[in-house]
Amino acid sequence: MSQQAQPEQETENLTLVQAVRDGLYTEMQQDDDVLVMGEDVGRNGGVFRATEGLYDEFGGDRVIDTPLAESGIIGTAVGMAAYGLKPVPEIQFMGFIYPGFDQIVSHAARMRTRSRGRFTCPMVIRAPYGGGIRAPEHHSESTEAFFAHQPGLKVVIPSTPYDTKGLLTSAIRDPDPVMFLEPKLIYRAFRGDVPTESYEVPIGEAAVREEGSDISVFTWGAMTRPTVEAAEQLEGEIDVEVVDLRTVSPLDEETIVESFKKTGRAAVVHEAPKSGGLGAEISSIIQEEALLYQEAPVERITGFDTPFPLYALEDYYLPEPARIKEGIRDAVNF
DSSP: OBOOOOOOSOEEEEOHHHHHHHHHHHHHHHOTTEEEEETTOSTTOOTTSTTTTHHHHHOTTTEEEOOSOHHHHHHHHHHHHHHTOEEEEEOSSGGGOGGGHHHIIIIITTHHHHTTTSOOOOOEEEEEEOSOSOOOTTSSOOOHHHHHTSTTOEEEOOOSHHHHHHHHHHHHHOSSOEEEEEEGGGSSSOOEEEESSOOOOOTTOOEEEEOOSSEEEEEOGGGHHHHHHHHHHTTTTOOEEEEEOSEEESOOHHHHHHHHHHHSOEEEEEEEESTTSHHHHHHHHHHHHHGGGOOSOOEEEEEOSSOOOOGGGHHHHSOOHHHHHHHHHHHHTO
16 A cells, blocks of 8 residues: 655645646656647646646747647647657546547557557646536536546546646656546645655555545545545544545556455545446455455445536535545444
C-alpha cells in the first residue's frame, strides 16, 4: 500500500489546477517533443487557466489553439504521437469528448496492438470532469468507466496537487495513451505543497489516506475529500480506512484486496451513476480474491442512474459526507 509521499525538496503551495500547469511546464522545459493543444489553450490559457503562460513561454508551435472539433484534436494528436511527438490534447470538458471517442478507442488505444509493437501512442488526453460547479448541460459528466473498459488505455484521476503533478509527469512519459481526468470541483478548493522540480507518482498505485480497521472505503478524484471528512466525523464510532485509488485503469488490485482482508467490510464512493460503474468492478475483485474475508455486502455510495442534474439539484446528486457516513454505517451494521 502506498502512502502519500511527503515532499522533501523545494516546494510551492499550489492548487490542483496550478499543479496541472506546473506539470506541463516542467515536462515541456525538459522535453521538446511535449506539446499542448486544444480549444483556447494558447493565448487564453484555457477555460480553467490550466495552460496559462505556456504560449508565451513556448510559442505557438508547441501550444496550439485548435478548432472546436474534438475528433480533429484527438485524431491529430494520434498522428503526432505515431510520428514520435508527445502531444497533450485538452478536451475542454469531459462532456465534450464523445465526438473524439472513436479516435480514442479505435486508434489511440489500439496503436501498439495494431502495429504488433512497432508503434506506440505516447499521448495524454486531459479533460476536466465531474460535477459540483453549477455548469450547464454536458459540462458535469463523470464517465471514467467508459474509458476504463477499453484495453490499451490508462485512466488516471488525481485528488491532490502533489499527486496531480507527479501523475501527469508519469502520464506524459508513458509510451501508451493515458486519459488524465481532472476533478474540476477541487481545481481551486485547497492547496498543497508541490516540489518545484520534476518527479513521478507511479500510475497504478493507490494511496491510503486514512488507516482503519473496521471498513475499507475506496474512492478517487473529488470524492476523496468528502470521504476523508466522513471518516474523520466517524472517529470513535467506526475506524474507517480510506483508499484513494488515483488510477482507475489499471486498478491497484493488490491494495484493494490487502485493505479488505484487514477490515472485512467495504464501501465504494464515486460520483458517476451506480449501474455499470467502477464500484461494481471493485466489488467483483473483492468477491474473487477475498470472499472468505467478507463479513457484509459491499456498499456503493454513488451518483444516481439519471442524467446529471442542473444547478440546485447537484448537491443532492453528489455523495457528500452525510450520505457517505450513512452508507458506511449500513455496511458496518449489516
